[in-house]
Amino acid sequence: MKVTIKEVAREANVSPSTVSRVISDSSQISEETKERVRDAIKRLKYKPNAIARSLANRKSRILGVVLPNEAQDLITNTFFIQAMKGMSKYAQNKRYYITYAFSEDEKAELEYINNFITSNLVDGICLLRARTDDRSIKYLKETQFPFVVIGRPEESENLLWVDNDNFQATYNLVNELVKKGHKCISFLGAKKDWNVTKDRFKGFKVACEINGISIQDKNFVIMDDFNEQEGINGTIKLLENITPTAIIAEDDVLAFGILKVLNERKIKNIDVVGFNNSPLAELQIPPLSSVDINSEELGYHATKILIDFLENDYTSINHYIIDTKLVKRESFK
Amino acid sequence: MKVTIKEVAREANVSPSTVSRVISDSSQISEETKERVRDAIKRLKYKPNAIARSLANRKSRILGVVLPNEAQDLITNTFFIQAMKGMSKYAQNKRYYITYAFSEDEKAELEYINNFITSNLVDGICLLRARTDDRSIKYLKETQFPFVVIGRPEESENLLWVDNDNFQATYNLVNELVKKGHKCISFLGAKKDWNVTKDRFKGFKVACEINGISIQDKNFVIMDDFNEQEGINGTIKLLENITPTAIIAEDDVLAFGILKVLNERKIKNIDVVGFNNSPLAELQIPPLSSVDINSEELGYHATKILIDFLENDYTSINHYIIDTKLVKRESFK
DNA sequence: TTGTATGCGTTATCAG
DNA sequence: CTGATAACGCATACAA
Numbered sequence: 001m002k003v004t005i006k007e008v009a010r011e012a013n014v015s016p017s018t019v020s021r022v023i024s025d026s027s028q029i030s031e032e033t034k035e036r037v038r039d040a041i042k043r044l045k046y047k048p049n050a051i052a053r054s055l056a057n058r059k060s061r062i063l064g065v066v067l068p069n070e071a072q073d074l075i076t077n078t079f080f081i082q083a084m085k086g087m088s089k090y091a092q093n094k095r096y097y098i099t100y101a102f103s104e105d106e107k108a109e110l111e112y113i114n115n116f117i118t119s120n121l122v123d124g125i126c127l128l129r130a131r132t133d134d135r136s137i138k139y140l141k142e143t144q145f146p147f148v149v150i151g152r153p154e155e156s157e158n159l160l161w162v163d164n165d166n167f168q169a170t171y172n173l174v175n176e177l178v179k180k181g182h183k184c185i186s187f188l189g190a191k192k193d194w195n196v197t198k199d200r201f202k203g204f205k206v207a208c209e210i211n212g213i214s215i216q217d218k219n220f221v222i223m224d225d226f227n228e229q230e231g232i233n234g235t236i237k238l239l240e241n242i243t244p245t246a247i248i249a250e251d252d253v254l255a256f257g258i259l260k261v262l263n264e265r266k267i268k269n270i271d272v273v274g275f276n277n278s279p280l281a282e283l284q285i286p287p288l289s290s291v292d293i294n295s296e297e298l299g300y301h302a303t304k305i306l307i308d309f310l311e312n313d314y315t316s317i318n319h320y321i322i323d324t325k326l327v328k329r330e331s332f333k
Numbered sequence: 334m335k336v337t338i339k340e341v342a343r344e345a346n347v348s349p350s351t352v353s354r355v356i357s358d359s360s361q362i363s364e365e366t367k368e369r370v371r372d373a374i375k376r377l378k379y380k381p382n383a384i385a386r387s388l389a390n391r392k393s394r395i396l397g398v399v400l401p402n403e404a405q406d407l408i409t410n411t412f413f414i415q416a417m418k419g420m421s422k423y424a425q426n427k428r429y430y431i432t433y434a435f436s437e438d439e440k441a442e443l444e445y446i447n448n449f450i451t452s453n454l455v456d457g458i459c460l461l462r463a464r465t466d467d468r469s470i471k472y473l474k475e476t477q478f479p480f481v482v483i484g485r486p487e488e489s490e491n492l493l494w495v496d497n498d499n500f501q502a503t504y505n506l507v508n509e510l511v512k513k514g515h516k517c518i519s520f521l522g523a524k525k526d527w528n529v530t531k532d533r534f535k536g537f538k539v540a541c542e543i544n545g546i547s548i549q550d551k552n553f554v555i556m557d558d559f560n561e562q563e564g565i566n567g568t569i570k571l572l573e574n575i576t577p578t579a580i581i582a583e584d585d586v587l588a589f590g591i592l593k594v595l596n597e598r599k600i601k602n603i604d605v606v607g608f609n610n611s612p613l614a615e616l617q618i619p620p621l622s623s624v625d626i627n628s629e630e631l632g633y634h635a636t637k638i639l640i641d642f643l644e645n646d647y648t649s650i651n652h653y654i655i656d657t658k659l660v661k662r663e664s665f666k
Numbered sequence: 667t668t669g670t671a672t673g674c675g676t677t678a679t680c681a682g
Numbered sequence: 683c684t685g686a687t688a689a690c691g692c693a694t695a696c697a698a
Contacts, residue, residue, distance in 0.1 A: 350693075350694075356692095386693080
């Protein structure tokens with residue numbers, strides 16, 4: 001049988017409310033009785049019941065995370081497990097729990113979110129990856145439920161988010177390439193209405209312009225999806241009109257496609273850089289240089305910003321930028 | 334403000350207990366009032382409070398999963414995310430929630446488990462991967478707390494587990510190799526005290542013996558850890574004493590190391606087969622044949638067996654074997 | 667078939 | 683500084 005606060009109270013010869021106060025280390029309890037109660041707690045090995053506590057507090061200390069379940073994920077999914085790890089790291093520090101749900105599609109995602117909220121199980125929600133015109137975000141905003149997004153949302157005022165500075169990262173990358181003497185740089189992306197695409201492309205474009213490299217339509221290709229085949233198709237299309245000296249891929253999977261084409265055509269003098277630094281990057285031929293987005297940090301700060309918000313009720317910081325880092329390998333060094 | 338069971342009761346002109354009964358679809362309530370209450374529920378958009386329900390039921394419908402620190406191995410981790418996906422799939426069906434925690438080491442793991450149990454937050458626990466002499470399992474057994482293990486534990490009586498038949502899978506694999514004419518087969522594994530290692534090695538050994546292939550010490554190597562470098566070292570060691578026509582790797586990451594050595598030495602006539610069918614397998618040169626362990630199914634049935642146990646309180650089935658499937662690619666076909 | 671009263675294990679309010 | 687007492691939202695034994 002579980003030992004409750006009552007047993008402890010009896011053991012320590014105080015009332016249950018006193019025990020409760022000792023547990024929350026209330027300042028208005030004498031050190032003496034605190035000692036006595038703590039002793040009793042130890043002796044009886046008492047642990048507070050999280051559920052009962054949640055009910056009384058109307059706070060569960062549980063966070064809900066909804067994982068999207070899109071086709072592209074299987075390969076790139078180290079992002080998810082890493083982000084989840086980062087999330088749990090901070091949450092565990094703060095004695096929060098995290099519960100997760102995989103959604104089959106956007107509709108299911110909304111359902112899970114709705115369920116999380118209305119069942120009163122979670123105090124806050126964490127969304128991985130913002131879509132454009134994101135219905136989940138819209139819904140969460142409407143209901144005023146606390147949540148954080150990994151990936152900058154379109155309308156980012158008044159909501160919590162964590163992301164890399166994708167503009168800056170790509171901007172810097174172009175500069176590095178230029179420093180190495182590159183004069184004709186191409187960009188291969190996908191999902192033109194995703195914010196991450198917009199940001200990275202913009203960083204590419206602006207940096208090129210600053211460096212006096214003119215960017216025309218033939219300099220870049222934006223595909224529909226993130227997968228190797230699209231990378232292959234995009235590269236073929238690109239090479240029809242132009243022969244760049246370097247290609248930036250918005251994501252490693254696209255870069256894998258690029259490398260395939262280059263290998264096949266035995267083209268050796270085009271540098272390639274991807275994004276995300278997936279574990280597969282270093283196994284490519286040649287090993288792929290890639291911008292590490294620091295997934296674990298993204299997750300860590302997502303829960304940090306959310307929990308801080310929940311506890312302070314009001315914070316000045318509503319977003320956080322995670323550093324990126326170019327990992328140089330054979331494909332560009 | 335959240336609408337509670339009281340509001341609904343008032344709206345439907347019944348008592349709260351009646352509403353409660355309607356929610357659990359009690360047979361002893363007239364269809365008529367059921368209708369009326371359901372109407373009220375819809376009108377008021379009432380959703381039961383999960384926490385309050387948990388307290389009253391003394392069941393949270395929350396499962397806890399503890400991820401081992403080996404999850405850090407970024408390369409092999411598709412197993413974890415896939416297992417988690419499978420777990421959530423069944424749990425969601427049954428309206429269970431899953432909360433996870435990453436443990437840094439065995440000590441932390443024990444702490445999390447203890448916390449899960451004593452805080453009364455979870456109804457059951459799922460462990461990923463059994464160690465030998467597993468303290469977590471021992472502890473869970475002692476406390477009599479419901480739990481399931483993915484990966485056959487040493488003493489598997491009276492506890493729930495899910496696993497592949499690793500003996501059988503390796504046994505069959507050897508037979509396939511023999512059928513293709515192989516007469517000298519080697520085994521490269523790691524972590525000699527893991528059950529999965531024991532089982533796969535045993536399958537290898539027995540099958541070889543049955544086929545009249547004698548197995549001596551030079552025929553196999555068991556390394557310390559699962560990573561590519563260990564695969565490389567193991568292969569080098571192996572090839573010092575023997576030149577097999579086929580090598581079985583206990584895990585794909587080890588196989589990646591094997592392929593590296595073979596490529597470097599331009600050895601073309603050794604077939605290689607790994608385990609786990611990681612997404613990287615097909616990207617190897619040559620594409621690696623691998624035994625798919627069906628991670629998602631493992632997770633799915635783990636929660637299934639656990640939830641079934643929790644709900645029936647007593648089940649005859651206490652373990653479940655998940656099929657494996659050899660995926661043939663260039664490295665062995 | 668339905669309602670009343672009580673408990674689930676805490677926390678919070680209000681006295682003392 | 684400490685102790686009753688009443689919530690928190692729901693479930694259920696017992697009555698009616």
